[in-house]
Amino acid sequence: MRTSALLSFLLVPAALVAEAPAPSQGDRVKAERPAVEKLMGELKYPEAMRRSEALLMATRPVFNKSNNQTLVQSCAIFLDLAEAHRLATETADAAGAWEKALEYARTAQALATECHASVKEPFGQTVAYYTQSGVRARQVLVENDARIKELKGKSVLDPGERQELDLVLGVEKEVVDSAKWAQFFQTYLDVTKRESEAYDPLVKVMEGKLKGEAGQVADYKAGKGDKLKWVDAVISSPAYLEAQGDRGGKARWLLRLATLDPQNKKVQHQLDILYGRATAPKAVKKGKKA
Numbered sequence: 001m002r003t004s005a006l007l008s009f010l011l012v013p014a015a016l017v018a019e020a021p022a023p024s025q026g027d028r029v030k031a032e033r034p035a036v037e038k039l040m041g042e043l044k045y046p047e048a049m050r051r052s053e054a055l056l057m058a059t060r061p062v063f064n065k066s067n068n069q070t071l072v073q074s075c076a077i078f079l080d081l082a083e084a085h086r087l088a089t090e091t092a093d094a095a096g097a098w099e100k101a102l103e104y105a106r107t108a109q110a111l112a113t114e115c116h117a118s119v120k121e122p123f124g125q126t127v128a129y130y131t132q133s134g135v136r137a138r139q140v141l142v143e144n145d146a147r148i149k150e151l152k153g154k155s156v157l158d159p160g161e162r163q164e165l166d167l168v169l170g171v172e173k174e175v176v177d178s179a180k181w182a183q184f185f186q187t188y189l190d191v192t193k194r195e196s197e198a199y200d201p202l203v204k205v206m207e208g209k210l211k212g213e214a215g216q217v218a219d220y221k222a223g224k225g226d227k228l229k230w231v232d233a234v235i236s237s238p239a240y241l242e243a244q245g246d247r248g249g250k251a252r253w254l255l256r257l258a259t260l261d262p263q264n265k266k267v268q269h270q271l272d273i274l275y276g277r278a279t280a281p282k283a284v285k286k287g288k289k290a
Contacts, residue, residue, distance in 0.1 A: 029087060102206040119189065231264055255271070
């Protein structure tokens with residue numbers, strides 16, 4: 001279960017959510033994910049990328065810190081949008097658009113980080129308030145335990161005793177409510193903190209891939225760091241393509257080369273062969289020696 005789904009299942013009071021929200025960014029991602037995953041399974045990585053990019057907002061929303069209600073709502077929006085960018089990262093990576101993938105990963109990281117940073121102090125104070133409230137209420141119950149047992153043991157109460165018992169019941173309710181809301185806001189803090197760190201590995205992976213590729217291009221002495229010459233060199237050696245493993249690995253590699261050099265006909269030809277748009281030349285059999 002994703003974070004936004006977890007948060008939506010938490011008990012939210014009427015003061016925080018006044019009415020049922022319209023379909024969220026998270027709902028859109030959930031609805032589109034099966035189609036995107038189907039395209040990925042069919043190795044249609046560019047199509048999957050375009051479909052996931054359509055889920056992204058044109059402009060980044062503003063985090064509304066006015067009150068607890070807007071904090072909760074903004075957090076849900078930001079974490080849903082971060083998840084949309086995760087999907088865009090995965091598809092862009094597969095489609096060979098590594099620079100875009102890194103951009104999307106960093107955006108997801110920034111969204112999740114801002115969410116946690118925005119709720120950390122106010123929700124931390126709220127947790128402390130409800131925790132202290134619960135402690136005080138329990139202390140009152142402990143200090144008046146004998147009297148409470150006496151009141152609850154009576155079958156008939158006079159008006160004064162009835163009022164006294166009603167006060168006790170109110171304190172007992174405060175203990176329960178304080179624990180509930182302390183847990184509610186603490187859960188938000190825990191989840192948003194976890195999410196604020198969840199995109200760090202994704203960013204690191206994409207940075208590593210780009211850095212590693214740049215190193216290979218730089219080390220190609222015949223091309224003196226020219227990425228187009230490097231692309232032509234590696235696509236001209238069948239061993240590089242075979243080293244990519246299955247069709248999915250080969251598609252990802254070829255699409256990356258096509259991103260670096262869209263005009264390279266050798267790359268395009270290999271993509272055509274891979275996707276069945278062209279036929280691979282038959283291997284020439286060597287004749288037997290006399």
